[in-house]
Amino acid sequence: MLIQIADVLSPDELDEIRATLAAAPFEDGRATAGWSARLVKDNEQVREDSATLRLLRERIAAAIRRNPVFEAAVRPKALTPLLVSRYGVGRSYGSHVDNPLMGELRTDVSFTLFLAEPEQYEGGELVIESPAGEEAYKLPAGHLVAYPTTALHRVDPVTAGERLVAVGWAQSWIRDAARREILFDLEAAKRDLFEREGKSAAFDLLAKSAANLVRMWAE
Ligand SMILES: O=C(O)CCC(=O)C(=O)O
Ligand SMILES: [Fe+2]
Secondary structure, three states: OOEEEOOOOOHHHHHHHHHHHHOOOEEEHHHHOOOOHHHOEEOEEEOOOOHHHHHHHHHHHHHHHOOHHHHHHHOEEEEOOOEEEEEOOOOEEEEEOOOOEEOOEEOOEEEEEEOOOHHHEEEOOEEEEEOOEEEEEOOOOOOEEEEEOOOEEEEOOEEEEOEEEEEEEEEEOOOOHHHHHHHHHHHHHHHHHHHHHOOOHHHHHHHHHHHHHHHHHOO
């Protein structure tokens, strides 16, 4: 399941993050790509060993972890350390698949949190490729798109301005994307039913089934 989540960062958080980014040290992004993705990766990232990256990672990861839609859709067991990337004019990241393992984690879900407003740059869409076609994402600042790490994807060349994003990966309690979608739908149905009839017998059965599916599938 592919999902867009609005307002993961508040306007105040965004201002603070952008101010921090304006003074951040950047380095070539190739170091954090696998050997074949490295051939098509052309961006810059906040320096791995910098205090700025530590601060940005803490702030942004905290905002993502407290987002209830992210929690319900991704079911994160753990997140990789985030990357904070900049694509100036001419920069892009060609079609690739992300590493299946990063550090101690299996990467189940990839996500991009947009930090620049769409009007601030031309091009730079995140394109998710599938046999059914392509889907391009360029979301307002503070919004996030999450997609199964199984997909080929790319970032189209930036032709004006500057694209700023934070990207990361989650190992999910629920490895399979189709199962995650079932649990996400059941959670939505639970909330809808609860609003209409409170903690009814039907609600309790739905809640029981959803909880037991998590128990059956969690790993
Ligand atoms: O910048 C993005 O939206 C995605 C970057 C990406 O595909 C990656 O870092 O593996
Ligand atoms: Fe990627």
